[in-house]
Amino acid sequence: MAVLSAGFRRDLEIRRYPSLVYGLVPLVALVLQAWLPRILGRFAWFDLPLVVTVYFALGRRSPIQGTLMGASMGLFEDALSHHAIGVNGIAKTVAGFLAASVGVRIDVENFTVRLLLIFLLSLVASVTYAFVTRFLLGMELEWSWLTELFKAFGNSAIAILTFPLLDRLQIRD
């Protein structure tokens, strides 16, 4: 239980990255998220902006930064669609805040914990999206738990590939 103890929490390091990484990685995620569905069609079960949001929120361990990162990624995603701007923004804001808040309390260096977190936060983001669309806005939405589960699995699979790559970009003392 050492990973969950308060004493261990103080020793957790805050990851730092070059400024270029903060700009380029989210941009690449947004571009690929817009481009890949054309190739994969309806099998595009992933959300790259969410994966990037969670990664940086976990690494930086700052709920404010996680919130702002999630909000900006979500707003850009909304802006590329023809839907109301803010639905994805709210979903990813919540996901970014939760990821950073959890990152403060537990050791997210553990790869399994990271995968579990990205899986759960994907489901949280999907539920938030559906809640905002259906209940806050009163609009129709095609909802399938199976699709959302596949999407959560897809995000976890992408995290397995991308998290180690992104870890290499951090600044080491």
Added chain:
Amino acid sequence: MESFFVRYRNLVVLLAVLLAQIIGLAVQVRRIGEGRSTLDPGDGPGVRLIRLWANALVSPAEQAIHNSKLGASGLWQNYIDLRHVREQNQDLQKTIDRLRLEQASLIEDARQGQRLEALTGFQEKYIYKTLAAQVFGSSGSDQSHVFYIDKGASDGLDRDMAVITPDGIVGKVRDVFPHSAQVLAINDPTSGAGVILETTRIRGILRGNTAGEPEIVGILADNRIQAGEKVLTAGGDQIFPRGLQVGKVERVGRDPLRDGFIIITVEAAAHLDRLDEVLVVTSTEPRFAPVDQQEIATSEALKGPEAAAIHDQQIKDQQKAAAVMAEHLPGLIDPNLPADQQPLHDSSNPNPVTNPPKALHPDRFTPGAADGSTGTDAAPQPAPITTPDNKHPGKISSTFKPDAKPSASAAAPATGKAVHPSAAPRRNP
């Protein structure tokens, strides 16, 4: 107070960001009914600015990736993978020959249709000018069926222009940016297009459902509608020209929201999830485009005589069929016989012409009593019959009253063909 914000600054920031986005959503969404809302079709200035920024940030990179992919696949397809090209070329040549013959055969009908449209004052608009565009990106969300094309305001694109492929319609331009444009596909729930079923001529509105399938709504239940029937654009929406392929009926189901109405799910003719190149209809005119006119002229020059021969043969076949039919049907007037020997007056005729029985209580409405006389002795007089003027079709030239014994000359107009009086056009008294 300061310590409160410092202590809970994370939560305060979270709530502030959420609140700002909720207010932003409230501005964009409009309530349309009990518990139902819709998105405002026109973006406000602030929303449009955010979309413009996002597009300016993402589109150039997307276009670069797309162009790289095109270059690589073009290299493979145009220089390496050229097997069976010769056979394909021959097949295509045969197809072109067949289509040219069809075009030459149909062009007369099209011209006649245009002349009739001119007479009735109706002007159908044809696709006059199109602009080819590459599809390079999507919204990235399975809830938003839009895609991006690499032509924008600088290429003359505007909102609500129709986007099509040779297979069928695809959508309409929803938003225009300087060098790209966002296209709303026909399978999105917020889209709309006027369509007509080809055989039953039933009209409806095409839009997408939440599962991303195009469907026709606003149609009363009709058991004539069968799966497989073609769906075409109706032309009434001021976006899509009339007669373009939309798809075919996939299935018919009841409308759960409205009793007596049905929903027709349509299988789109265009491959909406595999679009690479589309055509944007930038101009429609009541005449054929110069390219089409050139094509028609070429087809007429190459296949005109052949098409005329086929047309003549069809007419001959029809005439022959009519003659065979006439031989098997009994006639009441034979143009080769004198008037008193016509089969009309033959007592052995199994279906003789009979006058209506006399009225028991004649009044002013009784035939032959139009002048008000109600004499019971008055023989019923048939209504005046008019003959058409052969020189001016549609104009009535003369009026006559048939005698008790109709003569062949009176019954026959100037063409020399025998016509039964009842077959002649009548004018209301």
